[in-house]
Amino acid sequence: MKASAFNYARATSVVNALELLVAHGDKAKVLSGGQSLMPAMNLRLISPELIVDIGEIAELRGIAVRGGALIIGALTRHVDLLKSPEVAAHAPLLTEAIAHVAHPAIRNRGTIGGSLAHADPASELPACMIALNATIIVRSQTGERRIAAGDFFTGVYETALSAQELLIAVELPVARKSSVHFFHEFARRHGDYAIAGLAAQAIVLGDVFTDLRMVLFAVGDRPVLARSAEKLIDVVVTPALLSDASAALGEELDPPEDQQASASMRRHLAKVLLARCVSTLLGRPDLDVGGSV
Amino acid sequence: MTANMQISLEVNGERVDAHVPPRLNLADFLREHLQLTGTHVGCEHGVCGACTVRVNREIVRSCLVLAVQMHGGSVETIEGLSDSGEIADLQAAFRDRNALQCGFCTPGMLVAAQDLLKQDAEPDRERIREHLSGNYCRCTGYQAIIDAIETTARQRRERKP
Numbered sequence: 219m220k221a222s223a224f225n226y227a228r229a230t231s232v233v234n235a236l237e238l239l240v241a242h243g244d245k246a247k248v249l250s251g252g253q254s255l256m257p258a259m260n261l262r263l264i265s266p267e268l269i270v271d272i273g274e275i276a277e278l279r280g281i282a283v284r285g286g287a288l289i290i291g292a293l294t295r296h297v298d299l300l301k302s303p304e305v306a307a308h309a310p311l312l313t314e315a316i317a318h319v320a321h322p323a324i325r326n327r328g329t330i331g332g333s334l335a336h337a338d339p340a341s342e343l344p345a346c347m348i349a350l351n352a353t354i355i356v357r358s359q360t361g362e363r364r365i366a367a368g369d370f371f372t373g374v375y376e377t378a379l380s381a382q383e384l385l386i387a388v389e390l391p392v393a394r395k396s397s398v399h400f401f402h403e404f405a406r407r408h409g410d411y412a413i414a415g416l417a418a419q420a421i422v423l424g425d426v427f428t429d430l431r432m433v434l435f436a437v438g439d440r441p442v443l444a445r446s447a448e449k450l451i452d453v454v455v456t457p458a459l460l461s462d463a464s465a466a467l468g469e470e471l472d473p474p475e476d477q478q479a480s481a482s483m484r485r486h487l488a489k490v491l492l493a494r495c496v497s498t499l500l501g502r503p504d505l506d507v508g509g510s511v
Numbered sequence: 512m513t514a515n516m517q518i519s520l521e522v523n524g525e526r527v528d529a530h531v532p533p534r535l536n537l538a539d540f541l542r543e544h545l546q547l548t549g550t551h552v553g554c555e556h557g558v559c560g561a562c563t564v565r566v567n568r569e570i571v572r573s574c575l576v577l578a579v580q581m582h583g584g585s586v587e588t589i590e591g592l593s594d595s596g597e598i599a600d601l602q603a604a605f606r607d608r609n610a611l612q613c614g615f616c617t618p619g620m621l622v623a624a625q626d627l628l629k630q631d632a633e634p635d636r637e638r639i640r641e642h643l644s645g646n647y648c649r650c651t652g653y654q655a656i657i658d659a660i661e662t663t664a665r666q667r668r669e670r671k672p
Contacts, residue, residue, distance in 0.1 A: 220534065220536070220539070220555070221534045222534065223513045223534050224513060224533055225513045225514070225533060226533035226579055228582075249577075249580075252575055252576065252577070252580070253557060256557070256576070257556035257557050257575065260536075260574065260575075271579075271580060297569075320645065321560070321644050321646075322623070322626065322645065323560065323570040323571050323623065324557060324575070324645065326566075326569040327575065327576065409644045
């Protein structure tokens with residue numbers, strides 16, 4: 219289908235974009251890369267009266283490292299993240315995850331800010347932001363708010379962002395030398411929406427996790443930071459302990475059912491991902507119990 | 512009422528000025544305003560890849576871009592890539608290997624394949640599959656398409672010692 223009619227404004231600056239958002243409230247929708255907004259409009263899931271195109275605002279673009287933090291502008295495209303040496307050095311989880319975000323033609327337009335503000339529960343970047351302890355920076359006419367990624371995603375396509383605010387950038391703590399990461403997702407076709415996925419960042423000392431942030435996606439209405447993974451910190455992981463954590467994860471999740479997968483299939487895949495993640499990060503093939511969890 | 516907007520862009524090397532409604536996507540602009548019907552419209556929500564074109568040298572889904580966003584930009588369609596001879600060898604390889612049947616997906620396949628071959632002179636089959644993962648073909652089963660791209664990559668390497 220085609221999008222229904224709307225008015226279009228090309229914002230010339232963040233200040234100008236905020237003026238437009240204040241004037242039009244929730245009748246306006248921000249267009250960055252458009253790779254989620256355009257499908258939603260073409261399918262007539264949403265019909266905004268005004269599109270505020272922020273695509274030309276140069277100040278929202280770019281990747282910088284400042285004072286122990288990696289700062290990524292909202293308009294930075296997926297392809298820019300994928301090719302960035304700064305991201306590869308300081309947030310390698312993100313580099314690995316981006317390869318799973320849709321297809322090359324979509325990664326050439328889609329932006330990190332757009333993906334986060336859209337908050338699709340099956341998308342990779344929101345989960346990575348929580349795993350990496352990111353801060354999401356939003357601006358309104360009254361000033362700037364810094365929101366922890368864990369508080370930003372509030373439901374299916376819902377975030378802490380108000381209709382008068384613009385997502386400006388994300389700030390990630392630079393990965394520590396001893397940190398390791400894991401990313402995997404199950405999808406019908408490479409680049410499709412995940413049926414279940416996991417993004418994790420951890421610190422391993424010897425053969426023990428001293429920190430483990432494991433975030434599952436496509437298994438709830440928002441990315442889920444697994445509390446059950448805490449059982450695996452500061453202890454030697456045995457098959458029995460992993461099995462306990464796996465059972466706890468199953469209880470922690472309340473996955474949706476749709477035409478791609480049942481709730482029990484998603485729960486099963488989440489447990490498989492947990493085992494693979496722990497086994498990979500600790501270098502312990504004996505813990506990868508694969509499909510038999 | 513939504514007002515039409517003036518846009519000025521380059522399409523296949525030629526300057527185009529037009530008055531378009533904001534809701535018009537690039538695929539429909541190319542097909543209906545410029546009669547460049549080689550760009551196909553399949554799913555209209557970014558899944559099938561039939562509408563793949565190049566914008567500022569990079570491939571994009573023309574159904575997921577508004578014509579008004581192209582103001583000041585440069586668009587290359589399958590017609591441009593064909594006429595310049597840039598993909599003549601790739602097209603010949605598709606024909607020789609029967610890598611098309613109904614032909615609906617073919618323009619998008621060719622544009623995506625050329626994009627890969629420009630970035631990677633020696634892609635293995637897995638890499639080809641990954642790069643074309645966003646392009647659906649409902650006829651061929653993909654093997655022949657991947658064969659044709661692999662063959663073209665090899666021929667280009669042999670020609671360039």
